[in-house]
Amino acid sequence: MHDWEEIYQKNFKDVYYFILKLSKNETIAEDICSDTFLQAMKSIESFKGETSLRVWLCSIAKNKYFSYLRKNNPQDIDIDLNLLPTDQDLEEEVLSALGYSEIYNKILSLPKPYSEVVKLRLIDELSFKKIGNYFKKTDNWACVTFHRGKRMLKKFMEEENEKL
Structure with a gap:
């Protein structure tokens, strides 16, 4: 059994x-x-x-x-x-x-809208134009938000590695 x-x-x-x-x-x-x-x-x-x-x-x-x-x-x-x-x-x-x-899980722990934009870009592989349209914003907004979110994610991962 x-x-x-x-x-x-x-x-x-x-x-x-x-x-x-x-x-x-x-x-x-x-x-x-x-x-x-x-x-x-x-x-x-x-x-x-x-x-x-x-x-x-x-x-x-x-x-x-x-x-x-x-x-x-x-x-x-x-x-x-x-x-x-x-x-x-x-x-x-x-x-x-x-x-x-x-x-x-780390991407999802980012504050909104960064988590959503990073997920849509990296996981769902959407273009900045599609992400901007999804949020009713420009593709430039999506690009800037993605890069800021990516920077936060990198910092978060570096801090976590320092704890180990």
């Missing part, structure tokens, strides 16, 4: 941030995480223990994400499959996603 609550609590963040890194969309990451843990519960017998449980869950999540892309972007034949990690690279991708989650 498996303690799914413990498995979920231990691995949710890793799977979520892994998919968030791939999709760059919080809603998609949440949905795929839910589907991943449901699928894992149904197919736990197929887990052979050749990798860690975390890597197995992320492998399921990767496949769920790929299925999501195929289902929702059938006209986009040129999905770059190289963006999706192979099973042997999955452990490194999960560890990378954990670093990504720390940076993501």
